[in-house]
Amino acid sequence: MSYLTRAHARADQLIAIRRDLHAHPELGFQEVRTAQRIAEILGELGLQAQTGIAHTGVTAIIGAGRPRLALRADMDALPIVEANDVxxxxxxxxVMHACGHDAHVAGLLGAAMLLNEDARAGKLNGAVKLLFQPNEENTVVAPKSGGQLMVEAGVLDDVDAVIGLHVSSVLPSNEVFLRAGPFMAAVDxxxxxxxxxxxxxxxxxxxxDPIWLAAQVVNAIHGIVSRRIDPTKPGVISVTTINAGSATNIIPEAVRLTGTIRSFEPAVQAQLHTDLERAFALARAWGGDYTLNLQFEYPATVNDARMTEFMRGVAIDLLGAARVKESDLHMGAEDFSFMARAKPGVFFNLGAKKDENDRPHHNPRFDIDETVLPTGAALLAEAARRFLAALPQPK
Ligand SMILES: [Zn+2]
Ligand SMILES: [Zn+2]
Structure with a gap:
């Protein structure tokens, strides 16, 4: 029986896990209950979970010998008041699971169930490692995200490759979208x-007047991408907060601006930083001054070409070629990028559009089509089975 058939037989169980996590969301590095539930479910499978990795992360190994492949799910929620009446x-x-990380955990646990059955039946060629990662969203603005800390904790040291997926509430349900090379942007x-x-x-x-100065600076910032960056190369600078002043008859001392910078290529990233500095320096032309703190967040998520073609093959065999599509580039960012930098990796989207309502990610009405849970489980399990099957028998 295929993993897809076997995963569908467990659909109710996976939906129950996802709904339990959805009802009890936790912010980054606070995923205590979530980690506990994961460890319990793994324990019921007879698997030994390692907890407390990168604060609240969980890992487990299925099979015998050195794990050769890691499967990753993130598990944090967002500071949003849920508007769905479900x-x-x-x-x-x-706090709300408004990015689908509850579905990632349920899907990876589903993959664990399938792979564990095979391992117990002596049908898994070697071992696979499960990574349940905290704090992908970094809404707590920790110095380092969960993905970065997991890599630094050495969770990928013993594996050869890593695979992760992200559900998408805006892409057609049960379709896979992937691309080799740059996939998601770097964020600073x-x-x-x-x-x-x-x-x-x-x-x-x-x-x-610092408001007059700031108006010139913002104008200059908005000219950087259109006038300074090669038009064939993606880049974004968005000023997202601007704060100053206290009364209608007081000119303030200063204006604070914050924002986000997105890019794919290090050269573009460097120029965006340099030119942002130049835009702020316009304040000095009028005798004012500025401070500017630029912080690197996540590098671009770059998919390994061979791992991408491998995953594309798995998805086509499982879902049919009509359901496996080439992805667009995304200006959003992902801290899977740290893992894909450490080991050959592939990160892909699994469409999970629920209905015709507008339910974008990070929105109070976000929700997904839960039929993707067994699909995600089967995709990860089949990828692992096939990756291990291609290796020599473990000694
Ligand atoms: Zn998100
Ligand atoms: Zn996410």
């Missing part, structure tokens, strides 16, 4: 202050 609505007010964040000299709103000439 039986499995978030019971943790203000900036936090800057334009410094002027405050005073009475009626006497601007006696001040150095």
């Amino acid at each position: 039986p499995y609505k978030s019971q943790n007010e203000g 964040i900036f936090d800057g202050t334009i410094i002027g000299r405050g005073g009475h709103g009626a006497y601007p000439h006696q001040t150095l």
Whole structure:
């Protein structure tokens, strides 16, 4: 029986796991209950979970010998008040699984069930490692995300390759989207202050108005991608917060600007940083000043060509060629990128559009078509089975 058939037989169980996690979402590095549930379910399978990795991460090994492949799921939720009226609505007010990481955990546990059955029957050629990773979203703005910390904790040291998937609430359900090479963007964040000299709103000439300076800086920032970056190469700078002032008749001392920077190529990234600095420096042309803090967040997620073709083959055999498509580039970012930098890796999207309602990621009405849970489980399990089958028999 194929993994897809066997996964569908477990659909109710996987949906129950996903709904339990959905009702009890936890923010990054606070996934205590989530990790506990994962360890319990793995324990019921007779697997020994390692907990407390990268704070709240969980790993487990299925099969015998050195694990050769890692399968990764992230498990954190977002600081959003859920607007869906469903039986499995978030019971943790203000926290919501609005990116589908609950589905990732359920899907990987489903893959674990399938692979574990084969391992017990002596039909798994070697071992596979499960990675349940905390804090992908990094909404707590920790110095390092869960994926980065897991890599630093050495979870990939013994494996040859790593595979991860992300459900997509906006792509057609049960279809796979993937691409070799750059897939998701690098993200950096900036936090800057334009410094002027405050005073009475009626006497601007006696001040150095930082709002006037900031307006010129923002205008210059918005010219960087269109006038300074090669038009064939993607890049984004978005100013996402701007804060200053306290009253209608006071010119403030300073304006604070923060925002996000996206790119795929290191040369583009470097130029975006340099030119952002130049835009802020316009404040000095009028006698003002600025501070600018640029912080590297996640590198671009770059899929290994061979792993991508391998995964494409698995998906086509399981779902049929009509359901496996070439993905667009995404300006969104993923901390799977740290794993794909450490070992040959592939990260792909599994379409999970629920209905005709608008349910984008990170939105209070986010939800998915739960029929993708067995599909995701089968894709990961089949990838692992096939990856291991291609290796020499373990000694
Ligand atoms: Zn997200
Ligand atoms: Zn996500």
